[in-house]
Amino acid sequence: MKKLEVGILGATGMVGQRFVSLLEHHPWFEIKWLAASERSAGKTYRDACNWRVRDPMPQSAWDLPVQECKPAGAPQLLFSSLDSKVAGEAEREFAQAGHVVVSNSSNFRMEHDVPLLIPDVNPDHLTLVREQRKQRKWKGMIVTNPNCTTVGLVMSLAPLQKRFGLDKVLMTSMQAVSGAGYPGIPTLDILGNVVPFIGGEEEKVERETRKLLGKCVDGQVKMGDFIVSAHCNRVMVEDGHTETISVALKNKASLPEIMQAWRDYRSLPQERNLPSVREERDRPQPKFDLLAENGMATVVGRLRECAVLQFKYVALSHNTIRGAAGAALLNAELMKSEGYLD
Amino acid sequence: MKKLEVGILGATGMVGQRFVSLLEHHPWFEIKWLAASERSAGKTYRDACNWRVRDPMPQSAWDLPVQECKPAGAPQLLFSSLDSKVAGEAEREFAQAGHVVVSNSSNFRMEHDVPLLIPDVNPDHLTLVREQRKQRKWKGMIVTNPNCTTVGLVMSLAPLQKRFGLDKVLMTSMQAVSGAGYPGIPTLDILGNVVPFIGGEEEKVERETRKLLGKCVDGQVKMGDFIVSAHCNRVMVEDGHTETISVALKNKASLPEIMQAWRDYRSLPQERNLPSVREERDRPQPKFDLLAENGMATVVGRLRECAVLQFKYVALSHNTIRGAAGAALLNAELMKSEGYLD
Amino acid sequence: MKKLEVGILGATGMVGQRFVSLLEHHPWFEIKWLAASERSAGKTYRDACNWRVRDPMPQSAWDLPVQECKPAGAPQLLFSSLDSKVAGEAEREFAQAGHVVVSNSSNFRMEHDVPLLIPDVNPDHLTLVREQRKQRKWKGMIVTNPNCTTVGLVMSLAPLQKRFGLDKVLMTSMQAVSGAGYPGIPTLDILGNVVPFIGGEEEKVERETRKLLGKCVDGQVKMGDFIVSAHCNRVMVEDGHTETISVALKNKASLPEIMQAWRDYRSLPQERNLPSVREERDRPQPKFDLLAENGMATVVGRLRECAVLQFKYVALSHNTIRGAAGAALLNAELMKSEGYLD
Amino acid sequence: MKKLEVGILGATGMVGQRFVSLLEHHPWFEIKWLAASERSAGKTYRDACNWRVRDPMPQSAWDLPVQECKPAGAPQLLFSSLDSKVAGEAEREFAQAGHVVVSNSSNFRMEHDVPLLIPDVNPDHLTLVREQRKQRKWKGMIVTNPNCTTVGLVMSLAPLQKRFGLDKVLMTSMQAVSGAGYPGIPTLDILGNVVPFIGGEEEKVERETRKLLGKCVDGQVKMGDFIVSAHCNRVMVEDGHTETISVALKNKASLPEIMQAWRDYRSLPQERNLPSVREERDRPQPKFDLLAENGMATVVGRLRECAVLQFKYVALSHNTIRGAAGAALLNAELMKSEGYLD
16 A cells, blocks of 8 residues: 655654654655744754654654745645644645644634544544535645643543543643653753643643533534533653543442443544553553553553542543644544545 | 750651751750660761751751660650651650650541641640540640641641631642652652652541641540542652642632632731742742741642632642641640640 | 942843842842843843742842843943853943953953952952953953853862872763753753763863963963863753862872862962862762852862872862852952952 | 573562563573562562563563572572672572572672673683682582673773773763662652762772773683773663763774774674764763663763873663673573573
């Protein structure tokens, strides 16, 4: 099978680098085109990029020229990790010009006709793009994945919502520094410290969770009818967002039934066993569980009763893989297998 | 005024070292006697102790001989930071022998006739010792301070309980490594990691909070009639427990009224302005707020509405000062000013 | 005594903030004027500055207006911590206009007619300013302090040079992140890492050491006739540069004689006991020794024989106090007491 | 081919865990027997071991019973990572009983008839075992690998010694916390700190280097005729010892000739390209270079001239793989291919 040529918008940033790394040896997709800011345009990728991923830069990317973020010459399918300051205008321009933009940026996530997608959770939301193309008269389309903090929360909640219904969710995050990109968090701000504020993050988690777990009917998403409250914090961890979660359910459940709901959960497209459940009393931990399922799992553990809501547990997910580049890649895989890229 | 001679049980541990450090130049108390495990007994304090406090060991302590933990020769007033494995028996022995044991250990905290005390919050609980002496026929007494994670929670809740009544409290902690003593947490366990489990901690927080904020009537504490749920985590911070807290109140309140309740709160014995309130959107932080009021404040901030309960905020307190040695010292100061040490 | 009014060039940066912090309650100097980049000019200091020092910003600085870096209206004495990209031109302009610029920037350090000064080591180099004013026809003058890595090395070497003569010096540094300013080192670059390269640092250490320990004769400095080689590394420490040093001396010495040379060393202007010597086998350490003499000491320890050169030891100094703001302040104190500011 | 059955002495410690991890899927060796202290004996490996390696414990090891460190029932080939307090006696007992002990412990390294071996450097030293068996009348034998800090130094020096001869070596290490085992370094000792002392380490480096690079003639090692001086430090890095090295050579060399010597170096048994050379100005770094050649490379870089000796550079190696378990495993592979295990 001939591989589909793809491009990356924002290829030199942290998430862009993850795209380059994850797409090496991908069975379906092949990077042919990289774009970044004007400062980088005209250089080779190797010269333009301050590579920060631990695995070495794939040799196939070394000499790719970095383009400006303009549609001319770009392949049909584009992964976007543009900064939200420029993503709005740029992604719209590519979609109008006929490109499929699979975006990790926040700009279009809450638009009513743009899918906010986790293939393991709400693959049917992808149908929103029909509405999108009709209303916006775009030849292309935009599909988005959630914020890196939302994804672990939603993946741990989806099996509970499906079986018991959700009523209330209270979450506190301890987020990794890589979530802020590069250069991102100055060492002087976080060494030996906790920063209990991440601009806009709590609001994103609260609203994205309700869209992701909402019902898609007649080309519209009805937001989930439960409430969410988030406390977001930055801690000195490289990769991996850890979240403590308390939840109240609509219907009666027991601890073993919740464990079972997590274990039974199956989903399009990959039929993997997600979330991944651990039974040790002190897990999940970023150090040991970060790379479960190659960084695509959300690992849950420490399930117990909560005196205030009903149950409480801990969830962990890899913020630049499952929470960013890997999420967009999985979206594109779903789109391809569902025929959206033909 | 002649200073009161005091001793320390468990003087070589982390909290014991804090006692030694905080008691240097104390206006009322003077260290005359140090005790530790058999391994240390017989040495001078300087030889027995692997000093880990940043400020140098006070010269007055260098040559004090370390004793075994036996009452003979000990002064009347003793601060205890013994390990809970040995504290139960040892503290009982000292109390029987007529000593006043002001303890940071957890063993006696939940006994119905032992005061669990924060002078700024429940100074009247000190009257429990009358019951204690009557029932136990001790010539001395035991008074305790709460767990280091409980103290910041309770200090931030007390003004809210007083004005609005408490209904529900949900707390997630990000706790410093010094809370585990020395040697405590191995670097290999916490470097770049979050550990979402601290043995027994959540249970301590949940029950101690309700005793501290309970009413003391007729020599008995009626536990506070609200519910508490805690998620406790260890992060790579040296000193300072950061807590995210959501709360539902019994009576109607607004954000400004809560701020006012915190600001207005006054308490025995020191009439300080506690908790300390910050208005920046990203504070409190261990790096900047740890030493407010010489480490005796609980600093609160980020007050906002909570969709699930009603309000949410962040609290920070110094775990080895306000949460341990400083707490016991304040208890002793209260006891002295109330005439319990005459 | 009326205090001398002073100003700060580059007041919002990390070293500028240290100047503001150290000058609070200074017996001789009083901040009256702050300048920074155009971006900050026009704001109050509190609004312009992202304060990163642990001690709170002095209230006296809160409402000082931040000026552009232009001489008009500036006091005679100015402390400069400008970025080296702009320091060259700006400092020259101030000196021409009659100001005394006491600079922490590297631009003028190696100029033959500019004093590179450590008052404890080479106070006589201050006389170079006579040459400077004569040749450059400036009404003011520029005086500099060394790089933050040089200062600990030189303070530990000066007593050895004085008594035994220096032949060869080999130094490896483990430098704190605060040495790179703010935002400085991204967390992603240093968390769990060592970076064995700091641009230009090794060259600065090698040449500044020889100027500082050179002889000043007839308005000229003869570079010290010994050789220096430096390996510079960045490690995950907030403040404090640790250096391992091997040295060969011109004249015969023993370990006790070297200890004695360090202990006997006295110097203008403050007659303090510098460097400070520790005898424990595992000291100095940033955690415990950083603030010796309020951050102005260089702490040495672990003296032993070196098989390759002759002796080896460890030195530690506070890089933003003794290595930057405190160094410049001490230079100004020397200048005042020697009559250069009348 | 049937795999050779092997056992591990000290299987529950950090290096023991690395042995278990590295031996999974090994083509020649298969773990059949695990031994540890009395405290662990009698349990399954999974119950006895607090697993700290990031990769999960191999399932094949879960239910292996942990034995006491006694020869009865042990396979012929044993990897030892016993604590040096007990290794001396235990390893001797096994060797007397006919076992081949491939040891990471320091006890026998400097014995004149025990090979201290790096297969890439001094494979011929293995012949010492003939002398060993003759003199000690053991049916088995002991072979050792060097200290984790020595190995990177020696691997970077060997090509230089071979081509130019060594005269003087001065090394400063920045060592990872995993080198101290588990629990090892308390977080309170190293968070934001540098500890410039590691007991016995400098002495080990200085003497082991000269034995490893010595000549083996007539069943005796003549120590290398050069001098070595080491400064050893602990920094907050999980894995990977970084070393700055200055060197003076016996014969004339240029920078390009040294690069060429490193690149040309080939050695028994694996004909790999070691050490691995990097040309970026800020490498090697633990973050990026730790796992080069699966953790078996020593990565060198930043070669430049040294004013005091002649050349200087940086070397990095993985302390628990190349510096411990992987080193012993490579020794065993050499022994097998040379017929010592038949």
